[in-house]
Amino acid sequence: MTQKNRLTGGQIDRSSTLKFMFDGKTYQGHPGDTLASALLANNVRLMGRSFKYHRPRGPLSAGSEEPNAIVELRGGARKEPNTRATTAELYDGLIAHSQNRWPSLAFDAMAINDRFSNFLTAGFYYKTFMWPAAFWEKLYEPIIRKAAGLGALSRRADPDAYDKGFRHCDLLIIGAGPAGLMAALTAGRAGKDVILADEDFAMGGRLNAETFALDNAPALDWVTGCVAELSSLPNVRLMPRTTVIGAFDHGIYGAVERISDHVHTPDADKPRQIMWRIYTQQTLLCAGATERPIAFDNNDRPGVMLASALRTYANRFAATPAQRIAVFTNNDDGHRTAQDLQAKGVSVAAVIDTRTDAPLSDSFEVIRGGQVVDTKGRLGLTFVEVKLPDGTPRTIECGALGVSGGWNPNVHLTCHQRGRPTWNDTLAAFVPGGTLPPGMVVAGAANGIFSTHGAMASGAQTAAQMLDVTAVQTPQAEDAPVSQTPFWYVEGCSRAWLDQQNDVTVKDVKLSHQEGFRSVEHLKRYTTLGMATDQGKTSNMGGLAIMAELAGKSIPEVGTTIFRPPYTPTAIGVLAGRMRGKDFHPTRLTPSHVWAKERGAVFVEVGNWLRAQWFPLPGETHWRTSVDREVRQTRASVGVCDCTTLGKIDVQGTDAADFLNKVYCNGFAKLAVGKTRYGLMLREDGIAMDDGTAARLADDHFVVTTTTANAAKVYQHMEFVRQCLFPDMDVQLISTTEAWAQYAVAGPNSRRLLQKVVDAEHDITNDAFPFMGCANITICGGLRARLFRISFSGELAFEIAVPARYGDALMRRLMAEGEEFGVVPYGTEALGVMRIEKGHAAGNELNGTTTALNLGMGRMVSKAKDSIGAKLSEREGLNTPDALMQVGIKPLDPSQKITAGGHLMKADGPVDAAHDQGYVTSAAYSPTLETMIGLAFLKEGGTRTGERMRLVSPLTNLTVEVEIVSAHFVDPEGERVRA
Amino acid sequence: MIINHPLLGPRDSAEFVYMGDASLIDRPDPDTAAPEDWHAYAYLRENVAGDMQELWFHEGGDRSWLVVTRNTLTHEISSVALARDVARAKGRSK
Amino acid sequence: MSPRILLIPKGNVSVHDLKPITALGGTTAQVDVVAGVTLRENPGLALASVAARIGHEDACSAHLADLLEGAAPAAGKCRLHDPEAAFWMGPHQWMVGAPFETHEDLAAQLKARFGNTASITEQTDAWACFDLRGDRMEAVMELCCNVNIRAMQTGDATRTSIHHLGCFVLRRDPANWVRILGPRASAGSLHHALLTAMKSAL
Incomplete structure (x- = not known):
């Protein structure tokens, strides 16, 4: 039966049906679905296998915090592993595969790992595969990767295009939930240049998932009206499907916009995604909050979900994982899930509330002071085991369990510049604190303001304060006071999952404590808690809480790890943009x-x-x-x-000649108009930087050439000399290369x-x-x-x-x-x-280690004037009697080959570094001399003409007898050039 | 990072080329400097944890060299000046 | 010697018989249209840089003001004027442009006018010029460079990087038009980057 678990209502377009495939089977969904919601509607709860133990897993959440429902999307070269089914927008023809299973999702041979879980606890890899070291890379690591690996790459070139772009605004609002929309209305109506970005394809945040009324009308009506108004404002840019992935220095934000991920194939010429660099004066973070789970044994079974996710699937996507559900909660919010699902016709088996004073309901059973202690069901939930307050067990049949342990503000972006969240006792949660990125302010649930009215008012008022404008009126909305009593895990549990993506259990945290890991940073790295692609959005808090308890400290004393960019996994392609292949650089x-x-x-x-x-x-x-x-x-x-x-730089001004005297080691002041001179440019440390010619077209006008490779660098250097060293010289520079x-x-x-x-x-x-x-x-x-x-x-x-x-x-x-x-x-x-035949130095000789002396131009360094590098080129160490000097070489046997990079050794004696005499920089076949020739740097090269030596290149297994000759192979007297 | 160019206003640091310690402006006087002064000028740099004066070249802009005071711990930029003005203020001329 | 070192001012009519090609290598300018936005290669621009000599900054600015019939452009600005126009390049440095047809010898003309108050350098063929024009031009520019194109007004000029190429962007009148000057040798890469952005954004 198709869409067996499809409910009424929701924000899906039933007028259109989309076909999609999961693990080779065809299903149907509707526009507005995610892959996860459509699968749930089709009664599919099992969507993947876990990373380490290969346990069956289904979605935990309905958003980007998802640790479990990680799938491969698409096929062929477009195959994309490790995407979250909970955020993948459904389109007609979508193809998805589960990961981490072989041969099939229902029967996974590697699930045997689960039986050996006692061996695979925290630190298992560190302890087991330490020896022999050489085996790690070749043997252990590949096997572990295959067994534990995430999805596989297509190993083909990405056929899609990606763009990079730049946007500027007065105010960047991150998150279009109740707070973000109100902030955008406030800033937008005041005429400010606003960007409102949200990772979801539908703006509204939790308002899309709740049944609250705003001003006595459905919240969705308000959202629709608000988005319509914002769209009509030219100063407001709405960016749905855009994840702000990082807060960088000085108000620069990275944001990935998904342009074509919701269509089968991107339109020709259109990018799949755009990496926006957003420059903003101020930023209002309205990232909302993420519900946190409670750990109990076998809490990772498909069907066990966050209570808010059950609500999202029911209210927004008209889908439910099962027709009979239960809720396990420590707060009032969990009861809403039961109410909302019951209103949609789903049967509510019970609400198990850890509080003994939990509110009761007329329409469903509430078990006060109860705890879920275990679950049953092979590939999905069938029963939960409940411990009643008096200790008696009770089995409750249900296909889904909504779990709510309260909410954590989404503080991630506040940490990107090392801001450290602070603990709020009322909420029993970390809220933004420490040093936020400059210009960032936080509003709404992200700042710990959890009621709908509170979040909306906070968004409007904070934006108004930031911009010094008037806040828009907050609609009437739910405003229940929120206080959260911590309840992290069920006493006595052990194989209770904290981090479902990296398979970290309560037992692993206890083990790491037992083994002496006391810092949160060590706990994280030893157990890998929070180190998966979800960065522990649903798991970190549980781990910290257990660690604190074991250490006998409070959570704020233990502290928290912080988050880094990117907020969610980001494709490498979008970081590259168009800079691929021959477009990597301009030509x-x-x-x-x-x-x-x-x-x-x-x-x-x-x-x-x-x-x-x-x-x-x-x-x-x-x-x-x-x-x-x-x-x-x-x-x-x-x-x-x-x-x-060749680089060409126009040098003009009354001090142009004096300027060239500074940048070249040889003199230019006396160069006549109408004459050109070779110039050697040194670095201040006396090493040759570049060479070229300077042609004097007028008293106050030279045209200077640089080598092709160094054109930009030489120009920069000349500007440095002009502006920083001799700021009053009358000289003006401009490149005329092109x-x-x-x-x-x-x-x-x-x-x-x-x-x-x-x-x-x-x-x-x-x-x-x-x-x-x-x-x-x-x-x-x-x-x-x-x-x-x-x-x-x-x-x-x-x-x-x-x-x-x-x-x-x-x-x-x-x-x-x-x-x-x-x-x-x-x-x-x-x-x-x-040029080799003529003995002219080029890049091979001006290689960043050679001086004027080495190049045979020692006497060019004028002592009659100051120039860059002149002083330090006089250093003793650069002027030893055995200094390298440029020479020519040719093989005794003209048929023999010589290669650049080879070293020169005496004709007899050992061949080793201690006896090295010099090295070959350039080599070529000379059609003029009909032999190979080369240029080399040789110790005492000036006095060794005629000496026979060995050229050796152990790399290429080459030994050639060569003769040292003048570097000027052709026309040494220079008669031709003067002809 | 954003560098607030004295003439052009805020510009992305990607437009600039970084050269490091602004002490490179203090080239020794060739007539009086001892070899040690040249050695220090060419090779010795402070490894600053805090405010550091750095040279940045606006290659993708107006080709000005700037002296940027940047906190190496926080990236906070507290002042930006044209290097030419800085050099002149230090008494450099021709 | 230098007896024959002369820049021969020979008026505006070239009598030589060498046929020029455009920056993109064609004999005629290339035009591309995507969704109402036009990218037009513009070979019709003569350019010369003007950099004030030290101590002559005021005189140089005065010459420029005289030429442009208005003050020399301040940092980040251009002066749109016929036949000569100018934009700010750096401290005491400007680029002057004029129609190539009538001002191929622009540098020589300016040298004669500015005398020893400025260093003048011919820049005509250092640059490839593209005119990007259309109501959705801003969407294209957003994908090309980090210029705050929404805040940029007619008469603003800035240097920026497009596809790693240092370019000047001038906002013209009407404001749906920007002129982009990029390094001539990379005209093909620049054109490709601009056209790709047009197809992507429009």
Whole structure:
């Protein structure tokens, strides 16, 4: 029979029927149901197996505090383990599976653990699997995980998209129950910018679950009217399905909005969830309260639930776990459950109240001073065993038991910045206390104000005080005084569950006390109480109370653990947002990218840049063929390389030259206008930071280049020097990296090629425009451009820059005009080969450990002026006679390979760290020399030219005989660059 | 965290790059400083539990270096100033 | 030497024959429309930064005021004006914009006007410009950056981070329109992020 336990009324839409599957069986529910409510309506109480003992479990709650009804939702790549059936909104076609059972939920082989429970008590894993240590990772841990594990991941890429977003408001109200709605009305009517967030899909909180009247009308009517009014206010943003998961520094809150979790498949382009970062001036926490259970033996049987949850299922979802129920309570609130369910036609077997003066009822039996001591039923509750005040036992038949031990304010978010809740004796509960996150105030049940009227008034008045506006009128509502007498567990119980998700019992807490654990933090970690995904929302208090009793202390003396973000489990995907795969970071493209792609270039990621690595021609099947050709042709005639990625910083001002004198170790004051100079930048500790060139375009204007990788860092450093060290220097900085497309044109025919594009009035012959010259020129009939005669390749070379939008056209023009010279484009590989052939240092050499001296530029560090790093580079330790010096190496046998990272050892003698002579930083095959070559740092490198050494790389099992040579393999005299 | 920029008002700390102790402003005078002064400047930092003056660079904003006084225990930020003004007040010039 | 180091002021008509491409790599500007909100690549903007020289701050501001026919924008503001407009970039530093068609040599023009009161740097092609316009523009911006877009008014300007890219956001007139300047080399990533947010939010 379908929906056997469906009741009348409720906030479900019976006009529409939703089909869903649980463990392969099809059921029906309605819009407005959760998975849990729909299963209960279909007479399914058993929804999972417990973590450790594999005991049968059903829902304990009707909300996000749920420890038990943890299921796998959906299938395929969308499979999501460990979701709470109590918050999963039902949709047509939903598929769910129970977890922690094999082969089936009703017959779980691992339930044998339950028989061995005496061995599996607190600390079992610590005690049993300590030895041998190596077995833990390989053997014990995987087996335990499999046996005790939560659900399984799909192990496939998440097909859904997630967004991140940012919202700002004057007041963030967390929780749209009676207090939150009243606060929102107060703030909203006053015109404040308000965000009202609630984790539920229906706003109203407990008002949705209760039968109270507000102003003599059903509470739901009031909720509907209130939400309608709030929706109409442009200054109020309602965010249902949004869980505020954390309170972070300075009024920043993390909130996860579930956009598509209630539909079968998210719409194309729509995210599944959004991670909102909410910036707020003030926050009003109206998170309500959570009912707490009472521990008694076998209190975890499916059908044993929080009394308020029974009420929620009946009133809101028109569902009941059984047609005959009982209630076990220590307070008046439990009686409401009996009244409400009876009103819905459910038979109430009895209300067992621990108080001897409990109120009686005309319509159902109340057992005063009674206690539930045990339960029966294989896969769900069938009987409860009650101990009457005189000690006589009585068995009561029922399919569900509502348990109420009072309520705990939901203080979680008040703890996120180490606020420690304080004990309230009247409520026998912890209420918000200590240092709350700045700007946060708490109202309603979350602040211990439990009556409906009290909560509503508190919401309105607190918001009014915070914003200095007028509170809205509180409707007439239930206002019974609340005082809670603690009753945590039934005397004499042992296998009574406190933390149902982590399977922690009263006995475990006693054992941990017996073994000497006295601090609440130790209790928590030893027993794992409260450490499951529900963070102990329904269990912590019970554990603390028992611990306090055993220690002979009061609960406030024992203290409480606090809560951390996230409030509820949060998908990793929503923390990542769109930053996945190739969108993990932005991509930077050079101005010649479109053209290079057309040419079939192979690209390499350099930081965020995509650079052409080489340009294969048809028929070239190996990268080396392409790279060797590019090098040879550049050295033989002319090649063009996009070097836009080098950082460019515009340095202007009357003190610009003095400024460069500070940031570079070598001098710039005397650099003539129209000239470029290499500059080496040191850190203050004397280590090389970066290098580049500075071109002086005018007395008060330089264009500085940085390495591609360090552009942002160098800019930041230069701003530091400018603002913090020399604040009165007249110098202004701005990055122009992306403004200009810049191409290196290198090779003996480079001038001839450039003369074809540079406008005739600009003479670029060697006399007029010698090595290291720079100029503002025009090309192609008037386009402004910059020309630098600098060379990284060691050839006669230029770098030409034009506004980026013309970069594509210039590259095409250079290729067309260069046809007569056989021009080649070359990529980063050929660039690297040529700079190694020339002995130019790059990132491999400026590796954060090397000084100017190591780089062979010791004499560049000017002593005639102050510069960053100059003083500390004089340190004795950096200037020892055996300091590393840059050298070149090549194998004695040209067919042998050398690799960067290998170390140099003397030709004879031991090969170990103590005899290390230096290391190789860069290596490449030189098509010019037809052998592998490398750059290395070698002790006393300046005096060892010609020495034969061994290059060893134990990692790659390599030993090669090499000769120490000059690092300038090609054109050591530098004649080509000056040609 | 929120840093109350002296010119731009409250800005998310995610827009900034952190560099640590603001004593980096106190670069020794190259004409008079002893090697020990340079060593202390380059390497020695207080490990403060409480109010600490720190340098933050507004990379995602106006490119100002700021001196931020932040309590390392609570993250409370009690004052924020332009580092350039701080440097000038300390007598730094060219 | 430096005999031929000249920035040739050659008026506004380029006679060279190199064809420009847009930041997104096309020959025409890209336009995307999602649910009534338009994202338009705007290659028609010439830009130059103006940073006051030390000791010339007042003179520089005066030149700027003269150019903009109104005070130099304060921190967090822009001055919407034709043909030249400007927004605040940093202390004593502004970005001036003007139509590319008539002001391709904007930096040279400004240098001539400001003389030694300011450092002027051409910034035209350092930036990709996108105009995002439509009544639900704010919903898109919420997914892009932490600008308090609801509080942002016409004439406000701020730097922010979109998809890890440092961008300027200017709120224009009418207020359903923001102009976004992002680093040109990452125009494709920025466009992708904006378009994705449009499809997500709208």
